[in-house]
Amino acid sequence: MEFYTRVAGVTFRNSDGKNRQDIIASTRGDEPISLIREPENPYDSNAIMVLDSNGRQLGCIKKSIAAWLAPQMDSGKNVTAIISSISGGSEGYSYGINLRINCSCEDIFD
Secondary structure: OEEEEEEEOOOOEOOOOOEHHHHHHOOOOOOEEEEEEOOOOOOOOOOEEEEOOOOOEEEEEOHHHHHHHHHHHHOOOOEEEEEEEEEOOOOOOOOEEEEEEEEOOOOOOO
């Protein structure tokens, strides 16, 4: 199945202090993305980090989608993501990222 979602947390700083907005500004619109499970995350055991092709964190998968997608990933389903578009970034607006996610998962929309 294939679906689209926005990346959450794009206005936060990474643990190393780097600004995610600066990272997104240098990101390509068709860039492959890594989705990395973060089961030890103190805020959400279903957390999924979104990393660019250089391993820099861009944000995370929305909590409501991660609640479904994390168990799929944990069970070994093949999940890939690519940036479908980058929005904002002008006239004082923050950048946003839209992902296209492909998953050999059970259909969330059934």
